[in-house]
Amino acid sequence: MRPDQRGPGNYADGMPDTPPGGALPPPPTVPAAPPPGSATPRMPLRRVGWRRFLALAGVVLLIAAGAVFMVFTLGESLGAEALLVGVIAAILPVPVLVSCFLWLDRYEPEPLKYLIFCFAWGAFVSTAISLLVNETGAKLFQDWGLPSALTAVLVAPFIEELTKAAGPILLLVFRRREFSGITDGLVYCGLSAVGFAMVENILYLGGYGYRTGVEEYGPATGAQQVIAIFIVRILLFGFAHPLFTSMTGVGLGVAARSADRRVRLLAPIAGLLLAMMLHGTWNLLPSLAVATGQPVIVLYGYIGVMVPIFFGMVALAVWLRAWEGRLTERTLPDYVRTGWLTPPEVAALGSLGRRHAARTWARRVAGDGGVKAMRGYQFAATRLALLRDGMRRGLDRKPAERDRTAREERELLDAIGAYRSFFVGRDPQAPLGVWDGHRYHLRFPDGSQRAVEAPDEPVVPIPVVLAPPPPPAGWYGPRPAAPWSPGG
Numbered sequence: 001m002r003p004d005q006r007g008p009g010n011y012a013d014g015m016p017d018t019p020p021g022g023a024l025p026p027p028p029t030v031p032a033a034p035p036p037g038s039a040t041p042r043m044p045l046r047r048v049g050w051r052r053f054l055a056l057a058g059v060v061l062l063i064a065a066g067a068v069f070m071v072f073t074l075g076e077s078l079g080a081e082a083l084l085v086g087v088i089a090a091i092l093p094v095p096v097l098v099s100c101f102l103w104l105d106r107y108e109p110e111p112l113k114y115l116i117f118c119f120a121w122g123a124f125v126s127t128a129i130s131l132l133v134n135e136t137g138a139k140l141f142q143d144w145g146l147p148s149a150l151t152a153v154l155v156a157p158f159i160e161e162l163t164k165a166a167g168p169i170l171l172l173v174f175r176r177r178e179f180s181g182i183t184d185g186l187v188y189c190g191l192s193a194v195g196f197a198m199v200e201n202i203l204y205l206g207g208y209g210y211r212t213g214v215e216e217y218g219p220a221t222g223a224q225q226v227i228a229i230f231i232v233r234i235l236l237f238g239f240a241h242p243l244f245t246s247m248t249g250v251g252l253g254v255a256a257r258s259a260d261r262r263v264r265l266l267a268p269i270a271g272l273l274l275a276m277m278l279h280g281t282w283n284l285l286p287s288l289a290v291a292t293g294q295p296v297i298v299l300y301g302y303i304g305v306m307v308p309i310f311f312g313m314v315a316l317a318v319w320l321r322a323w324e325g326r327l328t329e330r331t332l333p334d335y336v337r338t339g340w341l342t343p344p345e346v347a348a349l350g351s352l353g354r355r356h357a358a359r360t361w362a363r364r365v366a367g368d369g370g371v372k373a374m375r376g377y378q379f380a381a382t383r384l385a386l387l388r389d390g391m392r393r394g395l396d397r398k399p400a401e402r403d404r405t406a407r408e409e410r411e412l413l414d415a416i417g418a419y420r421s422f423f424v425g426r427d428p429q430a431p432l433g434v435w436d437g438h439r440y441h442l443r444f445p446d447g448s449q450r451a452v453e454a455p456d457e458p459v460v461p462i463p464v465v466l467a468p469p470p471p472p473a474g475w476y477g478p479r480p481a482a483p484w485s486p487g488g
Helices: 050-078 080-091 094-104 112-143 150-174 182-216 219-236 240-256 261-292 296-331 333-337 343-347 352-393 399-420
Strands: 432-435 439-443 449-453 464-466
Touching: 050 080, 050 112, 050 182, 080 182, 080 219, 094 182, 094 296, 112 150, 112 182, 150 182, 150 240, 150 261, 182 219, 182 240, 182 296, 240 261, 240 296, 261 296, 296 333, 296 343, 296 352, 333 343, 333 352, 352 399
Parallel strands: 432 464
Antiparallel strands: 432 439, 439 449
């Protein structure tokens, strides 16, 4: 694959048939092998200053307070037995839903601490605030002589979507570099919604289901009602909360990848308003069905509105998932031309299938350490592609932000080099080669050497050594006049 071309879907081993090039280069050298049992390199950790420590402590205390409040409130209203039944039933779908969002985030997995934060925020902080506001709204409507059903239509969508999105919004404001696009917005908001739905389902399954059934007819009826509510709320409508909040996630993702201040402000607001409208419409359907005596309204709304929107969001999520792979093929050739990466390495990052093939190869030539290093390499390369795309988009306007981006870029390149040393040049079944940023210099077992142009169809993976030391990229050291332009 040439540095400025995108690799096709199929691999082709055409390099041995390429005619020899010009003068023979010096014999390539293999990078020094890491000592046996050495740890796989890691990205440098950020120092935790006192301000960050206080902010972290405040967030932990807020989530803990919300958890204590919800446990006390639910336990007091449901009773120990109904609470236990509700917790067990509500937790069952959580691993499935969380796994779906983790699957969506496989190209560039987000830090586990931020995923846990979003889930816990939705489960405890959002539910606690929403419960207080909804109860207050219901009392006000009752005092005003208005139907309590208005709470579900006018109050609940507003406060629930606002509080579910508050956690991801905090991440976007204070940890913007962890927001690489719409995919991250969907993951963070989706996990917050899953946490919220889990706690809400405890109330429905344990209270309206088990406790009500036991009080009226006994434990058998309580169990039957739990099963019925589980089928309706989880198996049929379990996607509702993640679907609503995903609208906000799209808005946050658009804002994270835009350099326009108006888009950064308006996109999250538009996504949040759309989430509230969709949530309010969903809650309005059963109220209309009761008011008109036409239960079929719920079915029409479910099939005609929610299902198409749901499948549309699924299609968008799958497309965005592949977009991250294609992004590496669009942006990383900048580093190929300057000798930091080789064309086959970029081609090997273009899809999850190619990444799996690269890990399999790394395990064959370097064992468990090689496959761990290949995983770290792929993650760092994806982060580098997203960082470079942000440079092209002009996301960093302040000099301090640009300097921080340059430091992070250098850290990623250094980490990529450290990961590469675990597996590059160690495949006895392939010729040893050096990539100088323009062509390959290969040495074959018979001692012959040749310079080879990059083939149009990549060999994935091929153990090519970079010419040491690689020349710095054009945006390092003395920077050009317009270092942040798309062609920089």
